Amino acid sequence: MAQLLDGKALAQKIQADLAQQIQTLKAQLGRPPGLAVLMAGDNPASAAYVRGKERACERLGIASFGQHFPATVSQAELTEIIHQLNQDERVDGILVQLPLPDRLDASALLNQIDPDKDVDGLHPTNLGRLVRGEPGLRSCTPAGVMRLMQFYNIDLKSKQAIVVGRSILVGKPMALMLLEADATVMMAHSRSHNLSSLIRGADILVTAVGRPGMIAADMVKPGAAVIDVGISRITDATGQSRLVGDVQFEAVQSVAGAITPVPGGIGPMTVTMLLQNTVSSYCERLKSQPGD
Ligand SMILES: NC(=O)c1ccc[n+]([C@@H]2O[C@H](COP(=O)([O-])OP(=O)(O)OC[C@H]3O[C@@H](n4cnc5c(N)ncnc54)[C@H](OP(=O)(O)O)[C@@H]3O)[C@@H](O)[C@H]2O)c1
Missing domain, CATH: 3.40.50.10860 (Leucine Dehydrogenase, chain A, domain 1)
Known part of the structure; x- marks a missing residue:
């Protein structure tokens, strides 16, 4: 059974640390x-x-x-x-x-x-800094994915990674961050051929499409880390409305080595990275205060 990558729990921990940091810094900056x-x-x-x-x-x-x-x-x-x-x-x-x-x-x-207040990391300057591997505000969702994998010690170096989805909000910055972490990265999208076999070759799968259940168990390499960014609202067989990801969670968790749930995976990590970016930008301003 795959290890559950609990984004909700990690988000709570990071937010508690940020709250403490804010208390301390507030006294300095007023x-x-x-x-x-x-x-x-x-x-x-x-x-x-x-x-x-x-x-x-x-x-x-x-x-x-x-x-x-x-x-x-x-x-x-x-x-x-x-x-x-x-x-x-x-x-x-x-x-x-x-x-x-x-x-x-x-x-x-x-x-x-x-760009120094662009906490969503979507300004061309910040995307350019990401491409160049320079420090800067990073897009929140892919930053949340990286932070979650780092927390669970998922090894990325020299691993095969595939990102499904190529939006500027998620897919493209995600691929760049994986590349920065020394993964060998492939990007797939709606025009990719043989998606199943491309995904089956990957040690790390990040899917950001928004098609409920498109990733089935037989598409996933045994032991792979599966990160489900997709969020869709569906009405299930019992008539209940609920949120689901791109991955068939129950089936895939018996094949994968690690998996994020939806909800409770990347969603809370995304909000947390927004808060983290806001605090980082605040700290930068604190550093540049006249007289410091
Ligand atoms: N967890 C979070 O905090 C969070 C944050 C942001 C987004 N999301 C969710 O993540 C999902 C993606 O968001 P987005 O803003 O990136 O969406 P988007 O702009 O609509 O991009 C979707 C991507 O999926 C690709 N795609 C569509 N059908 C496909 C298929 N059959 N096979 C392979 N690729 C396919 C598209 O390819 P083309 O480029 O070829 O059209 C596109 O690149 C959505 O469910 C969204 O709600 C979650």
């Missing part, structure tokens, strides 16, 4: 860290994610500067808000909750965020 989550429209999944982030901030002692806009908000208004937050000394992190209403140009908005 203010708490600040995070601004911007949301436009009323997508219920986004609203739930934003509430989760704001509640986590409250628990840890991070000040929230979030703003919720109607779906009719203009590109110019959001751009102006981002410029104000870039200048606001109380704000260490800015995040634009995706997806935005179709009318809005998400990339253009993300590009307006000060």
Whole structure:
């Protein structure tokens, strides 16, 4: 039976450490860290994610500067808000909750965020730093995957890794982080041929697609580490609505060496990396205070 990679438990531990760190640093800087989550429209999944982030901030002692806009908000208004937050000394992190209403140009908005406050790690400067292997704010979901594997001592060096999904949010930065950790990395996507045999060759599988149960037990190499980033809401045979990943969890856990659950795997790690990035950005500001 595969070892369960418990993202929820690790997230709680990291968040408890961050809360302590914040208590200590607050006395030095005279203010708490600040995070601004911007949301436009009323997508219920986004609203739930934003509430989760704001509640986590409250628990840890991070000040929230979030703003919720109607779906009719203009590109110019959001751009102006981002410029104000870039200048606001109380704000260490800015995040634009995706997806935005179709009318809005998400990339253009993300590009307006000060890269040093880009706690989602999606600004081209931070993605460029990742490509170059330089320090910088890293995308939260792949950073959460790396942290979880590190905690469970999953050896990546010289291992065959496959990332299924190539989004800028998850798949691409994930592949780069695995590469940085000396894995031999392959990326797969909707146009890949022979997906099953590609996956079967991998010691590490990270799947970020959003197709419930697409990874079956016979696709997985015995003993592989299986990281399920996918989250989909389904109605099961009993009529209950629940969250599932890309992996057929019950079947795959009898083949894999290690596996993340959904929920309770990468989801809580993603939020935790956002909080971690906010605290890192806050610490950088603390270091650059005049007179220090
Ligand atoms: N746990 C978390 O905190 C967290 C965070 C972010 C996202 N997620 C979840 O992760 C999943 C992916 O998110 P995303 O934002 O990366 O989604 P996305 O932008 O829709 O990307 C999905 C990727 O999957 C690929 N794909 C689609 N069908 C495929 C198939 N049959 N075989 C192989 N690849 C296929 C697509 O390939 P093409 O590029 O060829 O279209 C695309 O690259 C979603 O379920 C999302 O909810 C979870």
